[in-house]
Amino acid sequence: MREFLVEITTTVPEGTGQEEVDRRRAAEAVRAGELAAGGNLVRLWRPVGELRSLGIWRAADEEELHEKVLGTLPLRPWMTLTVTALEPHPNDPGRTGGTA
16 A cells, blocks of 8 residues: 555535535544544644645555545545655654664
């Protein structure tokens, strides 16, 4: 599985009722839990004072990430995504099996 840094900005379309927003947000929380349990959603942050999220996600490739992972999020139609594929850095302190 590859890892991806995903920046997500969600913009609710003008005129959307609060009931619809609440319904989608509740469904989003459930789906995020499912994706975390399945190993696709690794970590998720919100920058202080901002209405966007940064996350580490896993998928076989970028196509799978978009179609089978991010594409299943209930808020996806309202999201703008920036996806960056990641690879391990040789100096990553969390890396196992590194060189001495």
